[in-house]
Amino acid sequence: MLKTRSRDYKVIWPVYFERRVSRGGGRRGPSKLALDNVTVDRIVKACRELGLEYEVFEGAYPSMWWRRTGYVVVKADGVKKEELIRRIASAMKKR
Template sequence: MKECVIWTVNIDSRKKRSEGRKIALKYAVPNVKLEEIVKACKELGIPCKAEEKKYPKFWWEEGGRVVVPKTESKIRLMEKIVSKIKEIREREKTKKKK
């Protein structure tokens, strides 16, 4: 089965397309953490393998990547993961308020 590599940079709204962002700004989220991507994948039922690697263009920044099976287009996968991350962040925000 083919695999797909998703870097934290690929879905970070603070990055420009030329810096590695792959999805539209309206879908992207700021300050993406590797753990958030892993958690989103688990909730979506997508098997993933997290790797603590540095994105070559930003080798000095924290980040990482996940390797997931390619079941659909990479962009579609990233959009699903990002919407789940937004959902998780919203859930945690409401928990803190209580």
């Protein structure tokens, strides 16, 4: 089990990559890397492809509490969250 309280672990929500969501609404990645219908499974496949250590949890993004999408905790090893989101988005976009 990953230590989710450590700075080396980042929480990644599917909403971070959603094309229909604005930056103010929760999207964290650039619009050119945004996708439709992002799921935890797509994030997991991208993490596997990138060789990242991860763990999946159930839950809802706080500002979208009615959508129980789940989230992924990724071991980032000193990588900033913004860079990690870009890497995952690029890997998902390639598929």
